[in-house]
Amino acid sequence: MMSILTSAQINKLKEDLKERGYKLTPQRRAIVDTIIDNEGSHLTVEEIYDQVKKTCPEIGLATVYRTIVLLEELGIIYKLDLNDGCSRYELVHEDETHRHHHLICNNCGKVIEVQGDLLESLEEKIEKGYKFKIKDHSVKFFGICEECYKKDNKD
Template sequence: MAKKITMDDLKKRLQERQYKLTPQRQTVLQIFLGRAGEHLSAEDVHGILRQNQSEIGLATVYRSLELLSDINILQKMDFGDGRSRYELNETDAKEHQHHHLICLKCGTVKEFADDLLEPLELDISEKSQFQIIDHQVKFYGYCQECQKKRED
């Protein structure tokens, strides 16, 4: 089981890349630490900040998220809804990212970690003489709640 990431870990990762942990970055990162496994857009983060009476503006949130994803502290994802989503990048560089189940109705995103594609990846790599570093899978459909609503 992976070690839980702390603010000290994130501060060290920033410093290793020659960046400071500004108060704004710390506040943004604290949101992700408190919502592990959630996939948050810039607007989601800004909304949480406003609920907490923070004065950090949306432009600062966007800049922080872009920087933190550029230096691999956050993972930036596109689920096809026109909004980038972010989550803490907790994976080891040698491991595959987890995969996602995306509800087409409510937009809920769930993760699953089973890497059933490992044999396929090895087969493709051997046949094509292509060194595969990683893959990402997104399944689109309807979550259990939306399925129930469709049946009503």
């Protein structure tokens, strides 16, 4: 099932690509749609490739890699390292001033996104105390999710 990008999003993407000398090809569109359709899943390039191949069977893994690099350069997606040895990708949301935080289960590997910026007051203290202008931050919390905790503590 393909995601529907708004015409404003498509136009912005086309403009961003055009400014850099690229076009929004059907393959690039399918990759972007796949990332949108799987938002919150934190897919690897190989997982994106497997999904895109269903609608674009002719696409090659190298095309997906090149497109992911391009989309990251354009600021449409960003790389997320969840300390599992894989680079994963997710959409950049225009309304977010910073990336959201992630809770990562050490047991099952589930990733839970924490909505809202919990570090605003800490950032202000750091900026004032160290005279350092923070542009972004990335926070990951490692532990045990509710389901794994319940399984491990049945008694």
